[in-house]
Amino acid sequence: MPLELFLDLHSQPCRSVFMFAKKNNIAFEFKKIDLAAGQHYGEEFGKISILRKVPVMRDEEFILAESIAILKYLAEKFRTPDHWYPADLQKRARVNEYLSWQHTAIRTHGSKVFWFRAMVPIITGAEVPKEKMDSAMEDLNTSLKLFEEKFLQDRPFIVGDQISLADLVAHVEIMQPVGTGVDVFKDRPKLRAWSDRVKTEMGEALFDEAHSIIMNVHNLPQTFQDNGMLEFLKPKIQKMFN
Ligand SMILES: N[C@@H](CCC(=O)N[C@@H](CS)C(=O)NCC(=O)O)C(=O)O
Secondary structure (H helix, E strand, O other), X not given: OOOEEEEOOOOHHHHHHXXXXXXXXXXXXXXXXXXXXXXXXXXXXXXXXXXXXXXXXXXXXXXXXXXXHHHHHHHHHOOOOHHHOOOOHHHHHHHHHHHHHHHHHHHHHHHHHHHHHHHHHHHHOOOOOHHHHHHHHHHHHHHHHHHHHHHHOOOOOOOOOOOOHHHHHHHHHHHHHHHOOOOOOOOOHHHHHHHHHHHXXXXXXXXXXXXXXXXXXXXXXXXXHHOOOHHHHHHHHHHHHO
16 A cells, blocks of 8 residues: 555645655655545544544554654655755754744744634634734744744754755745745845745745645635535634634
């Protein structure tokens, strides 16, 4: 049985797993889980993962959730080039340092801006109040500043001269607010240059394939409407504001 990846490319962690597998010629079957249609709440997906989140990987009988765990598993199982997840103790620790930090920083803050700009108006029919939007943007800006000053510094990539899992994971998260029209690269030449390097390393065609959905996020309202997901998502939004 080929490796199976359960993905929805609206999702940042799904894009990192998708691009990593493709870039490294790891054969897999793309099992689409349409989040906007609520497929992750269905019975079938519940048998794969009771976490009900994507990405999920199935390798024969072995099922693994969590993008970071999946990326490391693929890097080790398929012995991808060393720079992705270096064997060198300290370089690997640098990759892990970023991967540990990002969940509560760039991921949380970029996702919040994405939800506030793209999702909340669709679901509630109203814009997010300005002070909440400003506060979300401020958090994102703080994370991006820390990313540049602590993780990137003056290096081409997070660990040095070569791309690693850390750069890939950082980049997919940063693209989430970009998809809603926020120019995170404005006045950040260092971040822009790094982003261009990541795109070049991944290949423009693969990058565009992975990001075409998020760069057309304005198509989402119809998908939610068609699948009766709007009412279902309202309580989730309430929680976000409380
Ligand atoms: N820590 C997890 C996060 C997975 C996650 O939050 N996936 C989101 C999409 S980005 C999801 O499936 N959300 C569905 C839901 O919460 O209803 C990972 O890195 O894989």
